[in-house]
Amino acid sequence: MAAQLDFQSVREIFARFRAAEPEPKGELAHVNAYTLLVAVALSAQATDAGVNKATARLFEIADTPEKMLALGEEGLIEHIRTIGLYRNKAKNVIKLSRILVEDYGGEVPSSRAALQSLPGVGRKTANVVLNMWWRYPAQAVDTHIFRLANRSGIAPGKDVLAVERAIEDQVPAEFQLHAHHWMILHGRYVCKARKPLCATCLIRDLCAYEEKNL
Incomplete structure (x- = not known):
């Protein structure tokens, strides 16, 4: 578990996420x-x-x-x-x-x-x-988000509820609505469990992960 990043670093991380993908979408197909x-x-x-x-x-x-x-x-x-x-x-x-x-x-x-x-x-x-569906700034913490939150220092916590609370506390309000999607997509496709793509990661200079795969 990395140490908690400072507020400005977390803000910059999510600003980059937003710039790269302003309206992230979940990948589960649904009609209602x-x-x-x-x-x-x-x-x-x-x-x-x-x-x-x-x-x-x-x-x-x-x-x-x-x-x-x-x-x-x-x-x-x-x-x-x-x-x-x-x-x-x-x-x-x-x-x-x-x-x-x-x-x-x-x-x-x-x-x-x-x-x-x-x-x-x-x-x-x-x-x-x-x-x-309801566009409530709720943070659903899955394995990808749990890994990214702890590895990067964005919102470290010993269990999923602690990470959920940390995201709510540490991520600026303007990013809360999409925080869950930005983090799950980054954890799924970039900050992978076995071979994270650190060399091409857009937040690698801010990330607290000490074993960066460069």
């Missing part, structure tokens, strides 16, 4: 709040590309909780067999769809507490939905 929620729930321990492949046809026929319930658990399984833990995920998607219909009029709630009360929806999933 419900399909985003389902896609994120399915993405646990799976790649975005793998989820997108599985849901391409699924979301054409089941893009609302009502339609998902009509499809049923076994019907859903036929579409998501290629995704890890697909049986348990199918159970959760059907359960959360029923709750959305019965308790929320078929709509996805915009409350973190309400989202986290749904089967298979943890804090990270809730934060992704809040950020991507």
Whole structure:
């Protein structure tokens, strides 16, 4: 874990991220709040590309909780067999769809507490939905963000919640909305786990990582 970078260094890092990609986008395909929620729930321990492949046809026929319930658990399984833990995920998607219909009029709630009360929806999933759909400055910390935050010194923390809090505390407010996407994309494609691309990294002069791969 690197030491926390000073405020001006963190500001400069995100200014560079913004200059390179002013409007970063998540990579999970979706057509509405419900399909985003389902896609994120399915993405646990799976790649975005793998989820997108599985849901391409699924979301054409089941893009609302009502339609998902009509499809049923076994019907859903036929579409998501290629995704890890697909049986348990199918159970959760059907359960959360029923709750959305019965308790929320078929709509996805915009409350973190309400989202986290749904089967298979943890804090990270809730934060992704809040950020991507409701444009709330929520910080969903996955393995890529956790690695980048600690390696670079942007927002070090011993666990994902500590890193989430550190991002909220250390990243200037003007960058909070897109911080999650800038960090996940940088961690996924540049600050990789095994062979980080330090030589071509746009923040290498500010990064606190002592073992830079140059």
